[in-house]
Amino acid sequence: MSGKVRVPAVLVVLALALFPLVGTTASAADKPAVELSRSQAGTGGSITVNGTGWRANALLMMLICGRSSTDRGVIGGTNSCANADGRAVTADAKGRFSKKLPVSEPPVPCPCVVHVATVTGEKAEADAAFLVAGHDVEPLPKQDSGGRxxxxxxxxxxxxxxxxxxxxxxxxxxxxxxxxxxxxxxxxxxxxxxxxxxxxxxxxxxxxxxxxxxxxxxxxxxxxxxxxxxxxxxxxxxxxxxxxxxxxxxxxxxGRPWGVTLFWILVCAVVPAALFRIGMAVVDRIRPRGPAGRVRRFGAG
Missing domain, CATH: 2.60.40.10 (Immunoglobulins)
Known part of the structure; x- marks a missing residue:
């Protein structure tokens, strides 16, 4: 009787079939993604933004942006976002984060997204669809798909x-x-x-x-x-x-505008010196001139 263990052919075929799926899942997990605790909320409330697949220890900015979609991105850039109520967050060593984001109305109508993007380093971004309750909604501008x-x-x-x-x-x-x-x-x-x-x-x-x-x-x-x-x-x-x-x-x-610094240095040096000279001239004009001056004043009295 042989000591070799024979693996059933069915298991071998199943393992080979699942191998590409494992690689695909791993690569998909590496792509930055954003999930929201709620897909809709009104101004004054807050939502929790969860992220995965980001660069380790990456500094990120979270914004609620209007005139946007998950497939076309933020049309108009950050001018379409509620920048004053954005929040910064840092991913952990595994590229994950979780942070609350206050809900505020963007300066342009919805469709809206929660836009998360890296602040420094290699560029990466991800969007999650979101509806600001009570905010205006208008169709996105037509996109010319022919020219790129x-x-x-x-x-x-x-x-x-x-x-x-x-x-x-x-x-x-x-x-x-x-x-x-x-x-x-x-x-x-x-x-x-x-x-x-x-x-x-x-x-x-x-x-x-x-x-x-x-x-x-x-x-x-x-x-x-x-x-x-x-x-x-x-x-x-x-x-x-x-x-x-x-x-x-x-x-x-x-570069720093050193001319401005030089100007203020000159102002701080010249103005006090000029004031000092003016003050000395005033003191010299009003102070008594000596005994002869006092005799003349007394004689006149």
Missing amino acids: LSVLTDTRLDGSGGLLTWFGAPPSRTLVFTVGNVGTAPVKDPVFQVGTSHGVFAPQWEEQQWRGTIGPGKKARISLPVELTAGAHGDYTVSLKFGGKVLAEQPWGV
Whole structure:
């Protein structure tokens, strides 16, 4: 009698059949996902947002956004979201989180979603459908499914700061990139969204329209202006979005406006010195001139 254990052929076939499913389940679990404790709530209430599949220890931002859907994303960027009532959360070592989010009305009508996105590092986002009770609901704008734009080359920021920027003027650059139409229909006068973000804050989006038509299989070189607020400095990120999807991101290091600092140093040094000289001149004018002066005053009396 042999000591080998014979495995039934049925078990072997079953194991081989389940092996691809195991791999699929594991890969699906790695994709960021969001679940809500309730699919509908009114303003003033709160919901619990649960997330899985995120990068370990990732810093995330949760927002309630209008004019959005789970398949088209947030149309209009964070300008469509209730930014003032957003909440930040950090995923744990296994990429999970659970946090309450206050319910507030977004600045645009529903359909609405709870939008969760990474703040730093590799870009990742996920949406969950949500209805703000009592908030207006309007159909989403029609989507042109024929034309689709994709960035073909790395983006860059052209330009440099001048003397006025050194003294606190708004820093400005030109975002240059090449896009190609990978769809089946031409894209006419596309409207891009250019966003600037500083640190952990969400991007501030601004719509910019490029005049022209990009045919199927064609490409175009596009330049869009980017400007920050006066006195801005530090590490910024410029993002490019089209059709609700982020196409590219470009870092931008803005130097400190040392001219403003120099100006205040001069003010703090020159003004006290000038006041001191004026005060000394006044004291010198009103103080007595000596014995001769006193004799003349007494004689006059």
